[in-house]
Amino acid sequence: MRTPTVLALPYPAQGHVNPMMTFSQKLVQNGCKVIFVNTDFIHRRVVSSMVEQQDSSTLDDEESVLKLVSISDGLGPDDDRNDLAKMCDAIPNTMPEALEKLIEDIHLKGENRINFIVADLCMAWALDVGTKLGIKGAVLCPASATFFTLLYNIPVLIDEGIIDSDLGLTLTTEKRIQISPSMPEMDPKDFFWLNIGDLTTGKKVLKYLLYCARSLHLTQWWLCNTTHELEPETLLFLPNIIPIGPLLRSNDNDHNKSAATKSMGQFWKEDHSCMSWLDEQADGSVLYVAFGSFTLFDQNQFNELALGLHLTNRPFLWVIREDNKMAYPHEFQGHKGKIVNWAPQQKVLSHPAIACFVTHCGWNSTMEGLSNGVPLLCWPYFGDQVYNKTHICDELKVGVGIDKDQNGVVSRRELKTKVEQLFNDESIKFRCVVLKEKVMNNIAKGGTSYENFKSFVKEIKE
Template sequence: MGAPTVLALPYPAQGHVNPMMTFAQKLVENGCKVIFVNTEFNHRRVVSSMVKQQDSSSPDEEESLLKLVSIPDGLGPDDDRNDQAKLCEAIPKSMPEALEKLIEDIHVKGENRINFIVADLCMAWALDVGSKLGIKGAVLCPASATLFTLLYNIPMLIDEGIIDSDLGLTITTKKRIRISPSMPEMDPEDFFWLNMGGLTGKKVLQYLLHCARSLHLTQWWLCNTTHELEPGTLLFLPKIIPIGPLLRSNDNDNNKSATTKPMGQFWKEDDSCMSWLDEQPHGSVLYVAFGSFTLFDQNQFNELALGLDLTNRPFLWVIREDNKMAYPHEFQGHKGKIVNWAPQQKVLSHPAIACFLTHCGWNSTMEGLSIGVPFLCWPYFGDQLYNKEHICDELKVGLGIDKDENGVVSRGELKTKVEQIFNDENIKCRCVVLKEKVMKNIAKGGTSYENFKSFVKAIKE
């Protein structure tokens, strides 16, 4: 049989497209063809950021092995794509049909038959589409195994009365709970759907339960994690197959010409920060990045900016183009550099970086852990709250940043925590030890490496 063709379908958000793209590029490196399906809205962003990024180098073979295509997301042209409630309502109404049509059109053209579907856990309904067309599939969870397990166990939590049957918008217990004796405790108030706002949370949860119903259609439950990071969770739900950390090859391994272009980014990466980092002393820079969703109000933005000034240390701060906040007039910022979007893995690997001030999204968490950088944790919403607990309390490689009684992180709190982490040799040591363990997984013979190889072998058969 020739190279199998895999259809890859991420959930339409930057933090989901990135790991799926990394996964797709790994499939290409292992002799598969990939058809990567974004929503039309995100497809346009990805293609335009790639066009801006490209120099006029010759088209490489990856173009033909990894094809970017799109289907509509069911929203109107002016709808806000960050509105999770709208998105989760629109997707199941229109995307399954659009996906089926896309696959049938590809088959009619006869260039490639799709042999396999890899769907984001939050797009697992695609397994039903596949099953209808006789195509097998897998799910890929771009978040932690803990999140996967929580989602899988929502029906059990409803049965046990921990979540009310009106879909979890009230929590019936104030106590911390354990989904299994082998897992760390969770605070029900941190359940990811609760901090999205009532109606949004309910719609997101309804949608995810709809996705979870399709999980029985595959035995391939892949997850961007490793045994060392979540041993108890993987013990409790052994169906979850760790294949992490999913890292962009080009940032670790310069001889891989196939993956030199950053694909899948919604914004153009600003590489000028790399030469700026070259000018900074080793271990001196605070890297500040809050992912693709976090938005601050003006007051919090001011405190953050003035807090960075107060630390009196060099900082690299990522502020997305969609930021509407003005810099406070007292902000000097002379020790820092500000960019709209950074090549994060490259940045974190730079010897000048001392610490990572992060929203604790799982991709950022995995990148930081793989590079051995201490974390300052400032979660925004969703699973970031337990990622923070995991980093600080279980792995002990970071410090949480606390809000005051008005729910604001003050400039003083920021300065205090930055000082603390810069001077904490124990955390730095644990980061290095954990990095070694995590990276062993993707080295030849490592658990994640072998799991990925078995997966590719199964597709090829």
């Protein structure tokens, strides 16, 4: 079989770049070359984070099989990339044309003809570019199968009048709905485009997602970072979705790999000092607290979180990103914790000292928590995280939700109470261990996700 060259295109956000990078590294391990396309802005961040982690000579070995390139996202140097409305306007106007030009330039140079495109579900328009150039493709959903199904069903929900034809920003029903008789009920108020800011943003995001969904018919490869055990009803309802999860960085325990190769795709330098700190803690004693790459708290909520951790009187490892502008409350002295800017999360979650994970319920974090059998304390921030929380607590029963007070704040007392509840709930701990084994069996030889991935690679090579 020949060595195919695959072009990988993630949506430009940390929670999308990471799983696409893991997927790309798996392709490389299975005899493919990958050209990984970020936006110029994200490319600079990824490369500088890698260079910070080690000397750049090892990047060249990796570059021969996994090449990092970039195209413009259409925004100016000072534009805010966390502004989803701006991103959803700019991407369709700029990136399809830029991607087409990039592929044509690669083909002109003649070193690697691109044989296949793997696009993030939220970049599915790239399949149109591929079709125009005679290149087959696949979509990869880094979120849940439920997110995929909801996205796929937006036109149906509009047709059925559940969301109005003015792009779904007025709900025509107060009742909970079922997308299919086999799927759990959903509260329409939890639809992810209603939880990402103001109405204008919601409208633009929904319009952009509809633009992506229109291209899904161009491939039968609908890959998703999930497993049958996690979402059986959803996968039964939309059998086109092919589970290949959990997508985990397989080389975290491979000491022959450089730190940068392991953490390719990270926006921030990982602080590995937390691992030796964890080694000093008792088994099952530490709270791991991390809210992903997007969540922002105001000063009041930040104070309550800090003082809540202090109140638990337990050791904690807290990830506070470099872009955090909040000051620590003055009572937050002599705490039992360690604070880092960014952590090697999968390694942290697999450490025996970790007792529970205080999480925003992003799907990557959820998958990493479940893959390590760690109980989840769910504090969603926006988008599909709200639905993920319900799934974790009510369907899988491997976590506990945190409640806000009448002012929309999670109080320090609430945090302490829920931490105690999770520490003392043996049935949740037991279910986590059972689920971990089921989830991990999927990527072992002969497992469903393992076989699905192998079939996909075989298709590319043929």
